[in-house]
Structures are given as structure tokens and as C-alpha cells.
Amino acid sequence: MPSSKSVLISAIALLLAAGTVQCLRTLGDAPPREPAAPAGSSAAGESPAAAPPLDVSGARHVLDRFAFGPRPGQAEALATSGLEPWLAEQLAAPAPPGAELERALAPHRQATLPAAELVQRWLGPDALALGLAREELEQAIKPHFKEHLAHLAASELVRHVLSPEQLREVMVDFWSNHFNVFAPKGLVRLFVGDYVERVLRPLALGRFEELLIATARHPAMLMYLDNASSSAKAGVNENYARELLELHTLGVTGGYTQADVVAVARILTGWSVSRPGQALKGSQQPFEFVFRPGRHDRDAKQVLGADFPPGGAEEEGLRLLRMLAAAPATARHLASKLCARFVADAAPESCTRAAQQAYLETQGSIPAVLSAILHEQSFWSPQVRSCKLKTPLEFLVSALRSLDAQPDASAQLTKALRRLGEPLFEESVPTGYPEAEADWASSAGFMNRMNVATALARGRLDGAYVDLARVLPEADAGALLAQAHRAFLSNGASQQTLAVIDARLREQARPDRRRTLAAALFLGSPEFQRQ
Amino acid sequence: MTQRSPALLSRRQLLLGGSTLLLSLAGARAAPAGAGPLSARTLVCLFLRGAADGLSLVVPYADPEYHAARPSIAIAPPGRSGGALDLDGRFGLHPRLAPLLPAYRAGQLAIVHAVGSPHPTRSHFEAQDYLETATPGITREDGWLARCLQARPAPASLAGSLRAVALGHEPPLALRGHAGVLTAPRLRDFGLKAPGPLRNELLAGFEQMYAQGGLDVGRDALAAARRLRALELDAYTPEHDAMYPGPCAGLREVAALIKADVGLELAWLDVGGWDTHQYQGGADSGRLPRLLDAWGQGLAAFRSDLGERFADVLVLVMTEFGRTLRENGSRGTDHGHGSVMFLLGGRVRGGKVHGRFPGLARSELWEERDLAVTTDFRDVFRAVARQQLGVTELGSILPGHTPAPELVLFT
Numbered sequence: 013m014p015s016s017k018s019v020l021i022s023a024i025a026l027l028l029a030a031g032t033v034q035c036l037r038t039l040g041d042a043p044p045r046e047p048a049a050p051a052g053s054s055a056a057g058e059s060p061a062a063a064p065p066l067d068v069s070g071a072r073h074v075l076d077r078f079a080f081g082p083r084p085g086q087a088e089a090l091a092t093s094g095l096e097p098w099l100a101e102q103l104a105a106p107a108p109p110g111a112e113l114e115r116a117l118a119p120h121r122q123a124t125l126p127a128a129e130l131v132q133r134w135l136g137p138d139a140l141a142l143g144l145a146r147e148e149l150e151q152a153i154k155p156h157f158k159e160h161l162a163h164l165a166a167s168e169l170v171r172h173v174l175s176p177e178q179l180r181e182v183m184v185d186f187w188s189n190h191f192n193v194f195a196p197k198g199l200v201r202l203f204v205g206d207y208v209e210r211v212l213r214p215l216a217l218g219r220f221e222e223l224l225i226a227t228a229r230h231p232a233m234l235m236y237l238d239n240a241s242s243s244a245k246a247g248v249n250e251n252y253a254r255e256l257l258e259l260h261t262l263g264v265t266g267g268y269t270q271a272d273v274v275a276v277a278r279i280l281t282g283w284s285v286s287r288p289g290q291a292l293k294g295s296q297q298p299f300e301f302v303f304r305p306g307r308h309d310r311d312a313k314q315v316l317g318a319d320f321p322p323g324g325a326e327e328e329g330l331r332l333l334r335m336l337a338a339a340p341a342t343a344r345h346l347a348s349k350l351c352a353r354f355v356a357d358a359a360p361e362s363c364t365r366a367a368q369q370a371y372l373e374t375q376g377s378i379p380a381v382l383s384a385i386l387h388e389q390s391f392w393s394p395q396v397r398s399c400k401l402k403t404p405l406e407f408l409v410s411a412l413r414s415l416d417a418q419p420d421a422s423a424q425l426t427k428a429l430r431r432l433g434e435p436l437f438e439e440s441v442p443t444g445y446p447e448a449e450a451d452w453a454s455s456a457g458f459m460n461r462m463n464v465a466t467a468l469a470r471g472r473l474d475g476a477y478v479d480l481a482r483v484l485p486e487a488d489a490g491a492l493l494a495q496a497h498r499a500f501l502s503n504g505a506s507q508q509t510l511a512v513i514d515a516r517l518r519e520q521a522r523p524d525r526r527r528t529l530a531a532a533l534f535l536g537s538p539e540f541q542r543q
Numbered sequence: 544m545t546q547r548s549p550a551l552l553s554r555r556q557l558l559l560g561g562s563t564l565l566l567s568l569a570g571a572r573a574a575p576a577g578a579g580p581l582s583a584r585t586l587v588c589l590f591l592r593g594a595a596d597g598l599s600l601v602v603p604y605a606d607p608e609y610h611a612a613r614p615s616i617a618i619a620p621p622g623r624s625g626g627a628l629d630l631d632g633r634f635g636l637h638p639r640l641a642p643l644l645p646a647y648r649a650g651q652l653a654i655v656h657a658v659g660s661p662h663p664t665r666s667h668f669e670a671q672d673y674l675e676t677a678t679p680g681i682t683r684e685d686g687w688l689a690r691c692l693q694a695r696p697a698p699a700s701l702a703g704s705l706r707a708v709a710l711g712h713e714p715p716l717a718l719r720g721h722a723g724v725l726t727a728p729r730l731r732d733f734g735l736k737a738p739g740p741l742r743n744e745l746l747a748g749f750e751q752m753y754a755q756g757g758l759d760v761g762r763d764a765l766a767a768a769r770r771l772r773a774l775e776l777d778a779y780t781p782e783h784d785a786m787y788p789g790p791c792a793g794l795r796e797v798a799a800l801i802k803a804d805v806g807l808e809l810a811w812l813d814v815g816g817w818d819t820h821q822y823q824g825g826a827d828s829g830r831l832p833r834l835l836d837a838w839g840q841g842l843a844a845f846r847s848d849l850g851e852r853f854a855d856v857l858v859l860v861m862t863e864f865g866r867t868l869r870e871n872g873s874r875g876t877d878h879g880h881g882s883v884m885f886l887l888g889g890r891v892r893g894g895k896v897h898g899r900f901p902g903l904a905r906s907e908l909w910e911e912r913d914l915a916v917t918t919d920f921r922d923v924f925r926a927v928a929r930q931q932l933g934v935t936e937l938g939s940i941l942p943g944h945t946p947a948p949e950l951v952l953f954t
Contacts, residue, residue, distance in 0.1 A: 198821075238820045238873055247872025251820045254878070258666055270665065270910070401758075433712030433728075440815050441592070443668055446713070450684070454714050454726035455764035459733055462749055462761075466737050512751040516744060528741070533748045538758040 066091045072502040073397055076543035077354050078102065078386060079178030081410030084483060087502050099386065102179035103379040106214060113174045119421035120167035123160060124209035127202035127231065127299035130160070131288075140298055143289030150198055157201045162423035164195075164205050165436040166475070169426065170419045171213075172409045179382065183216040184208065185405060186353055188436070189444025191227045191260060193236040195437035199285075202299065203232035204437050220346065220376035221337035224260065228252075228333055229301040231285040237442065240284045242277060244309035253277035255442040261336040263345030268316060275313040279320055280329050282308030343371040349447075351385060356399055357448040360390035398504065398542040401449040404432035406543065407461055411468055411535050414500050415483055417476040425475030428467075431460045458541075465535035469528045480527045487523040489514075492530055500534040509537050584855045585801055586931050587794075587810045587845075588688070589838075590715065591862040593818030594667065597882030598868065598914060599831055601654055601896065602627040602635045608903035612869045616825045616876075625826030630654070634896050638826050639835035642843035643887070650893040651846070651853075653886040653952055655923055656900050659864055659916035663909075665878035667818070670863035675717035677924055677941050685720025687924060687940055688809060692721045694934045698806060704763075705770060705800060709811040710793040718811060722759055725767045730796045731776040734768040774803050785848035790814075791841025798848045801856065808932070814838065817862060821873040829874075842887060854889030857931045859923075865914050868903055879913035884923055890930065892954050918950065926952045 066074070071090035075082045079102075082090075090098055109117060122133065131139050131149075134156045144152065172181045188208065195204040207230050215223040227233050234240040237252035253276035257268045282305060288298040296302060303326040313320040313328075318335060320328050336342055347367035351359035363385055370384035371377070385391060402410065408429055412419070419425055429435055433456065439445050446452070467473040471480065483499060486492040493514050497503055505513075513533045520526045534540060603609050604620040604627050618637060619626040627635025628644055634656065636644060646652040662679035664670050673679045677687035688707075698704050704723040709715055714726045727733045735746055746765070753761040779799040781787065787795040797810040816834055824832045842860075846853055865882030881901075886893075898918040901907045909915040921944045928934045928941075930953040937944075 238875070241821060241873040243872040245872075247870070249820055249871050249873050249875075250877045254665065264666055264669060270663075273665075441667065441818075450719055451713055453758070453760040454709075454712060455724075455760060455767055456712060456727035456733065458758070458761040458764045459727070459735070459768060462745075462765075463736050466735065466741075466745060470737070470741075506755065508755045509752050512748055516748045520744070525741070529744060529748070532745055533752070536745075536749055537752050538755070538761060541758060541761075 066095055068502055069397075069504065070392075072504070074098075074386070075178075076398075076410070077391075077400075078182060078382075080172050080181065080406060081413050081543065082502075083413045084416050084499060095386075099383065102177065103217060103383070106180065107177065110176065113171070113176075116170045116174055116419050117167060120163040120170065120423065123164035123167050124205040126206045126210075128288075128297060130156075130202055130205075131299075140288040145289075146199065146287070150201075153199075153201055157196070159423070160201070160205075161195055161437065162426050164208070165426035165429065166419065166423035167205075168208065168436055169409065169412075169429070172405070173412045173417070173419060180213065180216050183378070183382075184213050186350070187212045187216055187223065189439070189447075190349070191223075191233065192439055192442055192444030193232045193437065194440045197236055197440075200232055200235045203230065203235065206230075207232035217378050217382075220342075220371070220378060221334055223378075224337050225330065225333050227260070228256070228280075228329070229283070231299060231301065234283060234285050234301070239280055242281050242283075243307040244278065244281045245307065248274070248277045248281060248309070250274065250277045253280060256336070259442055261345065262339060262341040263348075266339070266341035266345060272315050275315045275320075276332065278309040278311070278313050279315070279324070279332050282306075282326070283329055337376055340368075340372065343368045343376070347371060347381065350381060351390075353447055354382075354385050355388075355391050356396045357450075360388075360393075360396075363388045363390045398539070400543050401452055402541055402543050403445065403447065403452055404429060404434035404457065404461075405436075405445075407541065408432060408464065410543070411465065411540070412476055414535075415468060415478050415480070415531070417468070417478045419476050422475050425473075428464050428473055428475070432464060433457055433460070461541060462532075462536040465540075466532045468535060469531035480531055481524075484527050484530060487526075489517040489520075489526060492526060493517055496530040496534050500531075501537075501539050505534075505537065505539050509539060513537075584857070584931055584933070585797075585807050585810065586688075586927065587797055587812070587856060587858045588717070589812050589814060589842075589858060589860045590671075590717075591817045591860065592667075592671065592813055592815045593862075594670075594864050594866055594878060595817040595862040595882060596819060596823065596831060596866040596876055597656065597862070598865065599823070599825075600637050600640065600835070601630070601656055601883045602637065603633065603656075603900060603903065604635050605633045606903045608868070608905075612903070614870065615874050616823050616829070616870050618826055631896055633900070637832075637835050639832045640839040642839045643885075646843065646846055646887055647894055651887060651889060651891060653891040653893045653895060653897060655884045655886070655897045655918055655950075655952070657881040657898050657914055657916060658884050658918040658920055658923060659881040661916065661919055663880070665864065665880075667863060667878075672716055674861065674863050674920060675715060677921055678943065679921075681943075686715065686717035687928075688717045688811070689719055689721035689724075690940045691928050691932050691934050692718075692723070692809065694936060694940065695808065695932060698723070705767065705805040705807055707809040707811075708797070708800065708807065709813075710796065711811075711813045715811050715813065718809070722763065725763070729792070730771055730800070733771050735765075770805070774799075774805070776800075781844070781848040783847045783850055785844040786840070787844045787848075788837040788840050790837045791844070794841050794845045795848070798845055801849060801852055819866070820871065820875040820877060823870075823875040846887065857886060857888035857891065857927065859927055860885035860887070861920070867912050868908060868914060869912065880909040881914035881916040884920070886923070886927075886952055888931070890953055892952055897950060897952060919944070919947065922947050922950045923952065926950065 068087050068091045072087040075087055135152055175181050193200055193204060195201060211226045211230050215226055237255055238249045239252035242249035250273055254273045258264050262268055282303050284302050284304050286296055286298050286300050286302040308325060310323055312322045348359045348364045350367055351363035355363050366384045366388045367381045370380045374380040434445055468478060471478050484495055486495045497505055516529050517526050520529055602618045610617045621627050621629035621635050625638055628641055629635050643652055660673055660679045662673055675686045676683040692707060698706055707718060707724040709718055709724055709726045712728055714724055718724045735742055737745055750765050776799050793812045800807045819830050822829050824830055861884050862882050864880055866876035866879040871877050901915045901917050905911055921941050925937055925941055925946055
């Protein structure tokens, strides 16, 4: 929490700053105010009363947070069409990809195949029948993994850049970190594509409980946090149980104890992954969720005061997950995290309360929570405009979108993200990649942002095709400045930034080089690092 | 934290305001005091993230409970195949840390056992945060090393300063709250990449844009890049036949910076992979031996590379907590409590395992499962701040900490 002194300092600074709007991280400390929505309106966002009529700058604010930034013309289009139709479209059920997206995804389709198909493709059609030991299998798939992961990350980037379902994409990024898995760990390598394609993306805008259960039962998570090998007989592994409570549901201040962690771990003993070569029952396929009764702890347990009587089996784990999804602490934890993502690093209390209320009223409907945040007054406060530092992923994707760049068939685009410090599915710790400014404001991060901006502007960033003359057709220095300002920042640059770029453009005589300078300087500017 | 002048405003507070007035005040930071012998000293922190198993790094082989609790992953006693390397009749170094044995015997490696936090959390991120802020149980936004830097004489300008370097993508919490920290995974290729004329046009543009404030980190990055370019780290050759394994390339760069006399006071390296819930391994194969192999060699290379310069250097190796005494069902260990710290340097009271080892009998274990903590990590930090960084006013560095007098880690 900022001290009262820092609050005072920032207040004074704001006065002195004379018009330059900076993010107030003290927003979270502001005394709670009554929501602007009329009494009786649902916090789930039935009433758009808190949202003012959209101008282009407001539309950009929406697209910077609830999308990965605008493609050319999109902020203007949203300002014309209005917020509610856009939101309804974004929250609709998943649609099949259009032609542009389909074409760009085609080279990466293998990356999201189910594990059994990957193994057969890599090791031959009979590979599943060979009965390879875990270690042998791990060694055998390793040589294929690097390329596989590059394509998987490329496939994610393609969707983030080109998908019209932008809010779904933003939430896939959010859930990928909330329910983080580390792809280069053991057999997790086989499962991440399936996890993203068949769990995170389709369920990103569903009910939280469904998503929680689907992650808990997915081999990627079972192996990443070791529950697959947890056993009442051979030894209970607490890894997943602890992160389930601390990170996925209640939050670290959610009021659980070490005894609860142990009880949760015992309830989930036996939740494992079927493997080829082991006797499989009925329709059971290899590499799927399997409940192993022999490993399950059948004694009585108690979690957060709730009794789990002796003799329970697989179903007690489901009961536990439903109980956790319904807990007010979970609602609060998710609400606060989502407000930090969508509004300000220090989640405003009014936002957290509105989001939590929406969650509890709708039994965890993610669209209801997102709608509540979008309609909450703090989202529309001038203080939060451009107050968040883009994560490396947000920077790269928004830059590509603003340039109308087309990802190519290679998987090279992921190299840029690696240089920026956020290679997808390679964060080893269960917290996933962080969200706050303090986590990303690093020297290397900024140097590389300027390098990526430069490479993009030169048309030299591996993995994407950029036609700069199409986005910035103006040749005259003054007209080019205005055009680039609108295209990259919706006219939101400071006077000083504009003056610097203006001077550089006027000094450069060649129109093609001038375009390069304009794009590189705007994309590398302090303003473009924020959203 | 005392706030006696605007120079002590944290970067976060500067970002809060973002006004040119505040920035210009910060720019007018007091001129440095004259450099004394302290100015030549460097602290290198190695954070083993994920909770390293102290009972494998420094094996209490004489304790009968140790072997009983770990049927498949215990390290054998000294003298046996794959056995621990005896230190003092009670403890043995993990065999993969053999390259560090000469330093121990030369009195340049001090070990603290059963060290850790008074806070009971077994959450990685909570425990890491508490270790980095040095305020167990209290959330803070500035790190203990940032506070140490604030308390030391500052260079004339923080722009382009190489006084503190964190080799990674993200600034560690331990160094947050201080503006002069360069964060980069590799220093040798840090800079703006573009062909000559364009590079100059862009550099000028970026430098002018970031000079306006709001994102000082961009301004500082550009200034550091200019300075690093002049150092030509690409051409650095380690001395005394030092060979750094791949994962330890960061140590090599730190050695190069120390020898270049750029005023490096503090270097930070993060090492991941210690969360060995599964297939931890004993002496030979497994996750832990692989990690120890690289870092044992890397630290030994760092020591020999620096030669006489090592006298002014301290490497502090730490981790957020230890791991369970008993091995789990996946031949690994779960989150525990007490662990170890290493102090490798020219001025430590080495050749000794410090701290009171409480033993592994059930009655002595923390919550009947983990090595108990008998030395508060802040006692080690206190000694490091005082002896290596020359910071004597420790009240604001380690608020709320009452020192234990018996720990003497430096000569």
C-alpha cells in the first residue's frame, strides 16, 4: 500500500503536471463511492449507465483493455457503433475462425493436436502400443518439442492478432497465467496445445466452475503440479492442492490452513493420467484423465470446516472444486485480479466489489463479471486511461494489430516475444506471468521494445509481414506525423513526443525512410508502452 | 523507511507523480561522498527460486533420521560411492558441489544451516517476497537491497549507472524501489539494433522522448546501453582457466563488470528449477544433481576467474525455504521450512557450518515434518549489509528485527 506521504506527493505531482494525465496507483485507496448506475440495476452489467457515450479515445480505451488494441480503423468504428453491440458480440459463443484467421492458423494446426495423436505423429503409428516407460517416452518426444512449442506459441499469437473474438483472446491470456502450466516439464510437453485449445479457449467466457474443473482434470495440470503421481499409499503430493487454494481459487489470504492443504491433497489422490502400456478399462484412452481408486485416500477429511466422509472416491474431488468455486473468497480473489488486469494495477475497491457481486449473483459467470467491470465507473475514470504498462505480449500483439501485420507461416514471431521476456507457456512458476508495471518495467524489456518497434518498422521482424506504405500512405512529413499519430496512438501522444518525432521526420528526406522512422518512434514511444 | 530528501523517493513514487518537477529534483541527487575502500566491494546475490533442498545441499549425514526419511534420494555418508563430501564430521557437501570444496577449505565459503524465515508460509511467492523485502509477514513494495543502495553514497547520475545489475527479464523485488538498477538477461547484446544512420536517428529520437519522464526505465536503459557498448563485453576472456558452464554465463558477465571497474556494487542472478516435488534425485541423476553440477562449477569458476579481485567480492546464495524431511510419493520433496545459505567471498569466516542445527528427530522438526529454523535469515542479511555493503544504519533496512549476537560470519 502506498504511504499517505506518497499519496500526498502524487496529488501534488498531479497538480504540477498540468494536464499530463498519469496513472494514479492510489485509486485503490480512494474511499468507496456509490456506483453511478441507478439503484436497483444489476451489478452484472445489465445497465450501461456508468459508461459514457463513446468517443474515439474512449473506444480506444475499451480496445486497449478488452482487446489487444485496435487494428486500423477499429477505434473509430467502435465509437460509431457504440459499446453494447460490441460487447454482446464479444461475449457470444465461440465462432468458427474466418478465412483470414483460418489461413494464418493452418501452418500451426499440429500444435494443438491431442497428446495421443502427437505421439503417433512423432514416434510412429505404433508408438502407443510399445509400452514405453515414462522416462523413455520423455526422452523420445524431447527432440520434437522445441519446434512444437514454437508453433504452439505462434498459433496463440496468430489468434491474438487476427481473431475478431478479442475479448476471448484476452481472457485466454489471462487464464493461461491464472492456470499456468510450464510446457518444458516432463510429459507436460505433450498436453499444453490440447489444454489451450480444448480447455482454456472454449471455456474462457463460460462459468468459472467449469473452467476450474476442466483444468483440474487436464493432464497438463495434473502433471505440471504433480497430482498425477500423488498417492495415499506411496506419498501424498501437496503441490497442486496448495496452488489450487492459493492461486486458482481462494487466494493467499483466503483463510485456509496447512491442514486444509493436506486435506485437499488427500481428496485429490487418485486423480491421474492414463498412460499407454498400462491396462486401460473400457473406453479409456491413453493420456486422459483417470481416477485410480488404489491411490485414493478413503479416510474422512475436512476442508474449511466441510466434512468429506470416509469411503469417498472421485466424486469428492468434484464436490471440493464446486465448493471452492462457490466460495466468496474465490469470488473476491478473481474479482480483484480481473480488475487489476482490466482497470488498474491496484484494483479499485469499487471495481472489485462490483465484480465480486456479479460473480456471486451469477454463480461465477465470467461474462457477467467482465460486463460488470466494463460498466463500473472506475473503468471510465480519466485517471485509469493509459495507466497500465503493456505486458510484452500486449505490446507485441498491439503493435502487430496497429500495423495490420500478417503473421507468416513460420513460427518465428515467438522469438520476438522471447526477447521481450514473455515466451508463452515457459513460465515455470505456478503464478504465471505477472501483470503489474513493477514486474515489467525493466531495462532489458524497454530496450527490446525499442528493438522490436524498429524491426517491425523496417519490415524485418521475423514471422510477420508488414506493408508500411499501406498503413501510412502519406509522404509529406506533416501529414505523415498526423496519420501515424492517429494510427498508433489515437492522437494520444504528449506534445513533447510529437515534437521529437516531428523534428526527426522533417530531417529525413526520403519518404520510405520517413515512414520507417515514424512507425519505429511511435511504436517505441513511452505512450505506446501504456494502455 | 526514512525519507530525508527527495533523492529517497522510490521509483514507484516518481512514477506516481510523473511530473517534471519531481524528476528534476531526483536528477539533482546529492553528489557522491568520496570513494572509500567500500566502493570496491561487490555483493553478488544468487537466488535459488523454488525452494532448494538444504538437506541435500549440505547433508546432515550424521543424523540417523536423515537416511531413514529418504529411502531413494538420500545422499550417502562420506566415503561411500556417491557420498557426501565431509565438511566437519557432521555435515557433508553434496558430491556435485565438489568444485566448492577448495573454497571451503581455504576459508572462503561459509555455510549457514537451518536458516530461514520466522514466518511459517509455505507459499513460494509469499516466502520469496518476504525474503526480498526482509520483512517476514509484512508486504512491502521496496526490497531490502534497494534500501541498502539508498543508504550508500549514490553516483552522480543514475542514468546509465551500472551500480546494480539484475541479470534476468524482471527486476527482483529485492531491488525494487531504487531507480539505478539495470535489468537484462545478457549484457553483451544490450543495445539498439539498426543499421548505422537509422540507428543514430532512432537513438536520438528515443533518448529525447524518454527524457521527458514518466517511464524512467526507458531513459536509463538507453543510457546504460551507451555505456555497455563502450565496454565491449563481447571481447571478455576469463582468466586462470576459468570455465563457466552454460547456465552460469551471467556470472561470467558479472566478473567482466567487476574487472572493468564500472562501480558495480550489486549483482543479482535468479536461478530457477529447485522446486523438486518429483524425481529430485540423489547424488547422480535427477533434477537436483543437474542443477548443482552447473552451479558448483560456475561459482568455482567465478572465484578463480576473479583471482585477487575476489577478496572484495561476496556471493550470497539464498532460497525461500527448505523442503520436507521425508521424501514424497514422487521421489521428490514438498515445501518445507529451514534450509541453507552460502556465503562465498574473500572476507567471510569460512570453512565452517554456522548456526545451530536442531536435528531431525520428530520432536525437533517444525510441525513434525520440516527442518526447523534456528537462524533468522535477517541475521545473515544484517551481517552482509554491514560488512559487505558498509551500511551501518540498519533500522530502516531491517525494520522490526532484533539481531542475534552469536552469528559471526565475517573475519
